[in-house]
Structures are given as structure tokens and as C-alpha cells.
Amino acid sequence: MLLEQAMAALGVIFDPMRFLIIMLGCILGLFIGVIPGIGGLAGMALLLPFTYTMDPYTALAFLIGMWAVTPTADTIPSILIGVPGAAGSAATVMDGYPMARRGEAGRALGASYTSSLIGGIFGAVLLGIAIPILRPFMMAFGTPELLALCILGLTLVAAVSQGNMMKGLVAACFGVVIASVGDEAQTGELRWTFDSIYLWEGVPLEALVLGLFAVPELIELGAARQSVALHRSESIVRDQFRGVRDAIQNIRLVFQSSWLGAILGSVPGLGGPAIDWIAYGSAAKSVKGGTESFGTGDVRGVIACEAANNSREGGALIPTLAFGIPASATMAILLGAFMMHGIQPGPKLLTEQLDITYTIVWSLMIANIIGVLICFAFVSQLAKLALVPAGILVPTVLAIVFIGAYSATRDIGDIIVLLIFSVIGWAMKRFGWARAPVLLGLVLGGLVEQYLFISTSRYGSEWLTRPGVLFILAIPVLYFAYSAVRFFLKRREPALAAVGAAVSEPAAPKEAPVGQVSTIDRIMLPGMWVLAAILFATALATSTEWALAARLMPQTVSAVGLIVVICSGIGIYMRKRAGETILKPRKASEADPLEAMPDRQLYARMGIMFAWVLSVFVGTLLIGLLPTLLVFMFGYMRFEGRQPWIRTLVITLVIWVAMFILFDKLLVMPWPQSYLGDAFPQLRTMVSDII
Known part of the structure; x- marks a missing residue:
């Protein structure tokens, strides 16, 4: 019966008109995905009204076609300009953007498209065969296991912190503290809202992601005054097929990440950003040398992210179709489409309406194939975006970033959040702190609090003794124990002390030349730890008067963060006693021309770039966002980018x-x-009337 229903659904999909509708959805999805900050959620909301007059099969095929290819399109800005197309593609930036900087944009895109295709098909196949048999498993997966899974995800920040586990844990705790801002659901307590109604709903994810990842890359690109790619690739097509070979050679990693993405995607509320980072961290641990090479332009990092990115879509449909539980906000909108067309998710979709279920499965699979083929066809043109001069690319993308951030809640506070986290993101990047754990902490923080409250209310402390919880929590415990033992064994190596004793640190001049530790680095590298300690101590002190349910998670996480900072201080002291060099000098690098600049020139250029960014905010308050972006793009291209008048105007x-x-x-x-x-x-209406 299942096979007959699947074949019947395939015939429905290949109806000529319906197939054209799917292709239209794919094209719109690719267009939406390329724009940073928009993503599949806004695309689903935008296209939903247009399905009202369609039959259920066509409407679902159209929406699934758009939604399925958005993660593939998110790859384009992530790799070419270092700006996540959506929060779920931020992990791709870690290795894809450095590859584009080396002139390997074609290779990165080819690898991402191939792994996306395999991951998307894997997710669709898993959806097709799993829906009838996964109901008992999903019913047995309770909130304690979900809580343990979130804790496991937070501990994986060690792998995405380029080897510095302590910094990664501090950053993750910072992200969880940020997730605590706003109205606490159980008690109604307002936490760190500073009398602002805007913060009642918490810090918006879209603005934070763009501030942490997009703006720092753009201002550094503008300060370097170069295109994204420092080398022109001789053959984009050849590099593209080199990326295809990379994906095929790492096929085991592709399937591993696809499996992980699909399984985690089926967990309601876990979300795309967390899944991508968990897959990225898992890959960094499982491949040879991944912990050291991930984040520096390793194609395997791109492969792992994109395979999980696309396979999670199939997993997300499992609880949506089987139980009517949306695994994400986008799935909630899809449920609205179900209701609009008289489709009731649940047992009927698994029995009486299997034709609709398999229509969705086939739509997901076909959309992934069509989307990847379109991307492959235009990869040469897409990769050339990396050669666009910074004077044109930076203001254009910054304008889109500002609108994307503002679209989070459509409040001026979104732009303020963008500016604040732009400074934080740049400082973290400059002084060697991974930004990914902050995002992971923010995404998982709300889930940890929710699952912790439900688990303790329902099971008390007994939830810690459940077999599934013990198994999941044993993984981070064993990993931390192993890391601690390795740390102390390394301190005992006599060769390390001998090597360290031979290193003499020169006195730091006011402006250190390349090869020495600059004065600002000497202040800020330890200063970042001090700022983290102040943050956690302040969070502990200011939350003491809250109700227990409201202060339980933020105080626990702040205490953990403070303990990690203290342990890191002890570790730094032990390393200095062993003669190890703590402050690493900056080195001239063709891949990062900013490292070759003296401090005075570097910070002068960075100050100019931040002034340009701040001018958008000031202009928005004075004359409005859209008029400001017009003036900003023209002024930047002409005066900072030094583009000709006519080209700038056009x-x-x-x-x-x-x-x-x-x-x-x-x-x-x-x-x-x-x-x-x-x-x-x-x-306000004059420009609209003119256009």
C-alpha cells in the first residue's frame, strides 16, 4: 500500500502545471535565500496567501519547493561575502568564507551544493520511510531527554572554538544569559529589560546573528579595501567539480552529518542554528585534524554544515506531519497552510491521506534536485560576486543587513541590537574568541529553561536517573574528564618548559610592528576575561531577588561561567609558570591584510568603518531608514569606495x-x-506615490 501511494503521489507531482509551480517555488526560494536576514520563515509567510486558490497538492508542493531550497541559497552569501543568509547558515561562514578569500569560492560552492543535494535527498527518503514507524520512538522521547540533548549541544562548543574549550564555554554561557533577557514564561518576571517594552520578548535572533557575524566581516572587508577573493580563480567550473570531488571523497562525513541533521531536525523547537552548529562540532571531532583546521577554510566544515542544513528539513516535517507539532516557526506556518486547505496533521496523514504525505516527500526531494541544478548552472556567475570591489559590495550588503535586522521585530531596537552585537562580534573575532557558541547559547537557552522547568516539575530530581539522560550526559562528562587529564599531562612535559624558557618577550612599544604583540592586544586579551567575569558576577548579583523559577537558569549558568573564567585564570597562570607564551604575536598574512597593518592605521580604518555604520542609525532617526540607505550607499561608494560618479549613481x-x-x-x-x-x-507617502 505504501508503495502504491508513493507512486500515485509521484504522478501527482509530475503533472505539468504542478511541476511548473514547484519550479517557481524553487526559484523564489533561491532568491529569498540569497538575501541575508530574510530566510525561509519570511518566504513562507510571504507566499502563503498566494496558495489560497490552489488545490492542496499544488499549494503544499509550492510551499515545500520554496522552503526546501532556501538553505541551499543561504550558502551563497555565507561563502561569498561572509554574511549568513539565515541564522541556520552561520556555521557555513566559518570555513566557506575563508575559502572564498583564498580564491576557492567555486570549490566551496561545488562542495556545498553536492552535500546539500545528498543531504536533502537523505532527509526526504528518511521522512518517507520514518513517518509510519517513528511514532513510538517520538512518544518515548520526553523532556528530560530533550534537556540532556540541549546540554550536550552546549558542550560541543569546544569543537567549534578552534581548540579553546574554555573560551567556547564562556561564550556559550554568555549566550544563555542573553537568552534569559525578557519575560520569564512561568512567573512573568521581567529579567534585564531595563524598563524597555522592546526587550520583553528577548533579544531578537536575526539582529544578533547579523551583528555577530555579518557586520564584523563587512567592516573588516571595507577596512582592507579589497574584494572578498584575494586571488582570482582561473577556472570556476574546474574548482566547482573539485568541490564535487571533495564531497564524494568525504561521503562518509556527508552521510554522518545528514543523519545527524535529520534526526535533530525532528526534535521540536531545537531549530536550524543549533542543529548546524552541533553537526559542525560533531564533524570537527570526528574527522582527522578537524579541531585545528575547522574555521580556517577546511572544505570538510562546509560539507558537514550543508549536509545537515538540508537534511534537517526532512526531519522537521516528521513531528509536523505525524503529531501536528511544528519543529520550527516555519513549520508552524506550514501547519497554517494545512488548516487553510482542510488538511488535519496527525494519524490521518499516516493512514487515510498518505497521498498528501508522499506528495510532500516527493516535493522535498525534487525541489532539492532542482535547486542544486540551478545553482550549479550559475555557479560561475555566483562565484564572481567574490571579485566585486569592497567599495561596491560593502555598502550594498550593509544596506540589506540593516533591513534584514530591522525585519526581526520591525522596531528601531533591532538596529540598536545590531550595532551592539556588531561591536561585540568584532571584538570577539579580533581577540580570538569564537562567536558561534554565543549563538548556540542563545538558541538553546530558552529550550534549556523550558525543559528544565518541566522536567523538575514532573519528575523532581529523578529525571537525572533516566537511562536516556544518563547516556546523553555521559558524553560531555567523559569529554571534559579527558580534556582535563590531557591538560595536566601536557603541563608535565619537560620539553615544553625548555622551549618556553628559550622564548623572550620583547618590551611592547606603543605601536608594535608586525611580529610583536601590540599594546592593545596586551590589554584586551586578558581584558576580555575580566569583562566576562564582571558580566557573570553582575548577572548573579542582579538576579537574587527574582522568583526561584526565574533565577534558576541564569544564576546557574552565570555561576558556571564564573567558575570557567576562574579555572581559565588558573590554567593561564600554570602555562606562564611553565614558560609557555600566552600572547601570540600578529603575523603578516596575505589572507588577512589587516594583520599586516600597524595598530594606528588598523584602528583608524576600523573607526572610519564603524562611523559609517553608526551613520545609518543616526540617519534612520533623522530622515528614515530607506532614505538613509540611499544616501549611505551613494556616499560610501563615491567617497570611501572611490567609484566613478556615474557608476555610483546607477x-x-x-x-x-x-x-x-x-x-x-x-x-x-x-x-x-x-x-x-x-x-x-x-x-512618508511622497516617494511611494512617485514610484
């Missing part, structure tokens, strides 16, 4: 009009109020 107008049509006319975005708009309300 590029600025084309991009601005496209943004206006997309965000103002199609998405009908309510723009933030400005002083000029308040003084002259008629100006």
Missing part, C-alpha cells in the same frame, strides 16, 4: 529601487518613524 539607484519594491511594496514593511517624518507626515 548602482545605487538600481539597488535602492529593488529594495524599495521588495520590502515596501511586496513585504509591506512598516518603516521606523523619523524626526523628519513626524514633522512632515506627507513625506
